[in-house]
Amino acid sequence: MNEWAKGPDGRRRAVRVRGPRGGEVSFLLDGRALLVCGVLVALTLATAAVSLSTGEFRIPLPEVVRTLTGGGTSADHFVIDTLRLPRLLTAVLVGAALGAGGAVFQSLSRNPLGSPDVVGFDTGAATGALLVILVAHGSRAEIAAGAAVGGVGTALAVYLLAMRRGVQGARLVLIGIAIAAMLGSVNSYLLSRADVSDAQTAYLWLIGSLNSSDWPGVTAIGVTLAVLLPAAVRLGRGLNALEMGDDLACALGVRPERVRFAAVVAGVGLTAVATSCAGPIAFIALSAPQIARRLTGVPGPNVLPAALTGALLLSACDWIAQQGFTGTQLPVGVLTSVVGGGYLAWLLAREWRGGRG
Numbered sequence: 001m002n003e004w005a006k007g008p009d010g011r012r013r014a015v016r017v018r019g020p021r022g023g024e025v026s027f028l029l030d031g032r033a034l035l036v037c038g039v040l041v042a043l044t045l046a047t048a049a050v051s052l053s054t055g056e057f058r059i060p061l062p063e064v065v066r067t068l069t070g071g072g073t074s075a076d077h078f079v080i081d082t083l084r085l086p087r088l089l090t091a092v093l094v095g096a097a098l099g100a101g102g103a104v105f106q107s108l109s110r111n112p113l114g115s116p117d118v119v120g121f122d123t124g125a126a127t128g129a130l131l132v133i134l135v136a137h138g139s140r141a142e143i144a145a146g147a148a149v150g151g152v153g154t155a156l157a158v159y160l161l162a163m164r165r166g167v168q169g170a171r172l173v174l175i176g177i178a179i180a181a182m183l184g185s186v187n188s189y190l191l192s193r194a195d196v197s198d199a200q201t202a203y204l205w206l207i208g209s210l211n212s213s214d215w216p217g218v219t220a221i222g223v224t225l226a227v228l229l230p231a232a233v234r235l236g237r238g239l240n241a242l243e244m245g246d247d248l249a250c251a252l253g254v255r256p257e258r259v260r261f262a263a264v265v266a267g268v269g270l271t272a273v274a275t276s277c278a279g280p281i282a283f284i285a286l287s288a289p290q291i292a293r294r295l296t297g298v299p300g301p302n303v304l305p306a307a308l309t310g311a312l313l314l315s316a317c318d319w320i321a322q323q324g325f326t327g328t329q330l331p332v333g334v335l336t337s338v339v340g341g342g343y344l345a346w347l348l349a350r351e352w353r354g355g356r357g
Contacts, residue, residue: 033296033305040308044092044315051088051319052080090213090277091315091332093221095284097274099310100225100232100303102285103292104267107239107301108260109172115286116151116271119176122280123183124154125272126206129279130187133202134194140212143205144220144276151272154179159264208281208333210318217277224273232266232303239263240300281333283340284310291343313339 052064057079059067067076068085102115109119116122128150132138138146158179162172187206191199238259241249249256271285291313292305314332317339321330 033298036295040312044312047315052084086215086218087210087213089218091318092311094274094278095310095314096307097270098284099288100307101267101270103289103301103303103306104232104263106289108263110243111173114173117285120180121151121155123180125151125275126280127183130190134190134198147276148272155268205279207331208279209331221277228266228269235263236301236303282337287340287343
């Protein structure tokens with residue numbers, strides 16, 4: 001049995017779902033947030049259609065649909081099933097993971113700069129990957145494993161160092177920036193000691209690229225999202241309470257340290273696997289949650305809208321990086337750095353002008 005109660009602002013509805021055994025779950029639905037999510041899904045699907053049908057070998061959209069449903073020629077199957085579809089799905093899933101992970105960490109730190117690529121987790125993942133590339137000369141699977149271990153280890157170190165009478169957001173960001181600076185020096189040293197071919201491979205990975213996307217990578221990031229994204233969405237209420245302070249969160253029945261630990265596990269898992277699949281793609285985790293929050297107008301982490309925003313941003317940037325420059329294809333990390341850096345500069349200028357006014 002479902003019950004609806006209209007909120008005082010007319011936008012939100014409280015939904016209470018009663019199970020057959022008497023259990024009950026309640027949550028809020030926001031009309032504007034639902035509309036934004038629907039639009040983001042539609043735009044991502046449109047980007048997917050364009051990505052699958054355009055390229056050096058153009059395939060009309062009806063033929064794309066026919067190929068995906070089991071028809072089409074063998075050439076169409078090779079282009080779509082082997083080349084384009086794994087890359088597209090990797091872009092969508094990695095973007096969603098980075099957007100959701102960024103939303104969790106920004107809410108946890110109560111700081112718009114508290115994203116994984118700022119507080120050192122991506123730098124730690126890069127250190128793990130560089131050790132495998134330059135020292136162990138490992139395979140792609142070993143590079144991905146090294147990146148995941150490096151990201152998780154860095155996150156654990158930052159969390160433990162920040163844990164003093166509870167983990168505070170500002171302390172987490174500052175310690176993360178310090179750890180990132182230290183690991184950045186290690187990465188620079190490793191690159192300076194490498195030979196030319198290994199350094200070239202390492203630099204390409206550090207930029208962030210989807211050129212090596214394949215079905216095992218799609219499976220890895222898909223399983224991660226299926227497990228951790230619902231957990232991150234469920235943590236939204238607790239994170240929203242923590243943004244108001246630990247005392248008020250406790251009064252609302254939220255256990256701060258338990259929520260923080262669960263949020264760190266979910267956020268680190270999402271970003272670590274995403275980074276291991278595509279490299280440290282910059283600014284998606286930073287910009288997607290901010291864009292999502294401004295689109296929905298809803299306070300709190302906005303984990304699901306941030307994930308959808310990240311999926312749209314990365315898939316669109318990857319298509320532009322492939323098709324937008326005549327005669328060359330850019331690594332998607334180059335384009336996300338340009339777009340994300342411009343957005344960050346605009347955001348800082350806007351906040352500065354608002355402060356002056």
